[in-house]
Amino acid sequence: MLTAYIRAAMRHAKYEILEDGTFFGTIPGFQGVLANQATLEECRDELQSVLEDWILLGLRFGDSLPVVDGLDLEIEKQVA
16 A cells, blocks of 8 residues: 555656756645755656655644545554
């Protein structure tokens, strides 16, 4: 499930070439998930790494994570 979620999010990534020739990537809906690297491949790799860390921190702190292509990582809290 986690791998499918990451892949789905990465399919929504947006990249642009900056004036200095580097690549800048973001994923809409994932605030603070961004990367800037010399090549597109390095930018994709960095963006995925940042996304993975962002997801882990979000899950750890109980943050609401975006639903991506119908995939929801929300953990239901059970009340005893």
